[in-house]
Amino acid sequence: MTHTDVVADQDLIRSSVSQPETFGQIFDRHAATIHRYLARRVGSSLADDLTAETFLVAFRRRDKYDMSYPDCQPWLYGIAANLLRGHQRAEIRQYRALARTGVDPVYATDDRIEARVDAAGEVRALAGVLAKLPAGERDVLTLVSQAQLSYPEVALALGIPVGTVRSRLHSARKRIRTALGHPLGHDGGLDDE
């Protein structure tokens, strides 16, 4: 999450309060990363919109940024995770479809790539778990393992204590391990509801 830019995010954000165009550099630094996280959760096309919304919200809130944090990525992830809450049904529908059919709609609807038709059993099982996870656990799990944030960064992003990050992650991992133990079994999450 650290980068070697000479000017820290916090300085760019501070300066963008009076010179808005400076915030463009924040976008240039982080937009692709935030988009990638969003795309992995809801697919590229919705990620396009949500990336725009994330940075629009960030831009408007730039004067509220806590200048004691040099790296603003956790803040951006937090905004993105919040916006995802409004699209949970779409996200879950796609996990369910993958679990059920082995075809990942996120790939199938992206016309830049070949559709995947034969996801491994364990991927299907994982999708089944992702569909059933409480939203808070899904946020923590994906921010840790996909966005590669540290526990304190996840805590900062989601506005929760580090202890809660640990317990949510523990719970989510336990669910996955159980499902992998029985990939198509009773806890595999392959049922429709």
Add this chain to the structure above:
Amino acid sequence: MNDLELVERFRADLPPADPAALSRARARMFHTPPPRRRWAWGLVPVGALAAAVTVAVVTARPEVSAPPITAAPTAPSTPATATDAAGVFRLAAAEARSRPALVAKPGQFVYVESIDATDNVENLETKPTWVPPKEINRKIWLAVDGVKPGLLRTTVVKTGEVNELPLDGRTAPAYVTNLPTDPAKMRAWLYSDPDTGNGADATAWNKIADTLREQYLPPEAQAAMFEAAATIPGTTLVKQADLAGRKGIAVSRLSDSKDVRFDYIFEATTYDFLGERVVVVGDLKPYPKGVVSRWTAQLKVAIVDRAGQLP
């Protein structure tokens, strides 16, 4: 492969973001009119407006071209009804022209009183919640010639909490005498700024608001402004647009993203300029659809001798 690695690899080979999509997102960030804090310019003297952070940038492509009205409005005393956006502007121009100019001397102050209401988004990091606009009464004194320091007095309408802020002197004159009074020249002036990236029409449209806010334009310039505005494409008419308890009619333009509508509001029968507002018309979380995000109503404009003196 353990459970975390499995999650880590899940959809890890998705292709990167489409550069065109990112570039659209970047543009949208700068060019969507902020529903909040647009009025931060209130903390700086009006003369510094051109450089201010928060100038509303509303973009729009011409969608509904406003046909020119054939019958020019006669006297403002004649009850006339506009049926399109351009017509409202033309009637507003006639109304403005019928008013006597305020007389001012160097050293005096332009006094403007308005109600400004801006919404907010709270709990952004946990549960973003839209909070409706909070009304603030603004009284501002700005030097007619821009020389002496000005004053801003704000009163939170609900609580009565008063704040005073001295404003820098040595700014642009608040009594604006250097604008064209000819509609064609005014139109050229409205279009003279570099395109902010939203299209020339949107840039011109925004310049109207920036010019009318908290400064005084003599009647001929105001009238020329409205007549020039009538020629900007992409405007629509909104008939029900009440503002601060006054019945209004609005001339509107949509933002480029189509999420936000920007209204200039005129009194429904006299076509006196009442103010502006921003309406969320699209799906823009966490804003409820259809809410007014911000509005400002111009209540009084006068010339006084001292900053802080009420007319």
